[in-house]
Amino acid sequence: xxxxxxxxxxxxxxxxxxxxxxxxxxxxxxxxxxxxxxxxxxxxxxxxxxxxxxxxxxxxxxxxxxxxxxxxxxxxxxxxxxxxxxxxx
Numbered sequence: 001x002x003x004x005x006x007x008x009x010x011x012x013x014x015x016x017x018x019x020x021x022x023x024x025x026x027x028x029x030x031x032x033x034x035x036x037x038x039x040x041x042x043x044x045x046x047x048x049x050x051x052x053x054x055x056x057x058x059x060x061x062x063x064x065x066x067x068x069x070x071x072x073x074x075x076x077x078x079x080x081x082x083x084x085x086x087x088x089x
Contacts, residue, residue: 012069024053
């Protein structure tokens with residue numbers, strides 16, 4: 001899985017549409033191999049991002065859990081600590 005795509009489910013505060021779109025953009029970039037598509041591919045690229053963002057939003061809205069929501073700041077701190085341990089300061 002692409003390291004830049006983060007888990008978006010079960011956080012407090014809930015995920016925003018901007019976060020969903022950013023993850024969708026990263027996914028399309030990864031599978032297409034384009035950071036920025038050419039003019040010829042731009043429409044297809046943008047359409048794919050929007051379709052994936054819509055599907056992702058529907059998925060996240062439909063998911064259920066009994067677990068308590070995770071705190072964004074705490075999870076970010078854990079990720080930073082793991083990265084520091086893995087890659088050094």
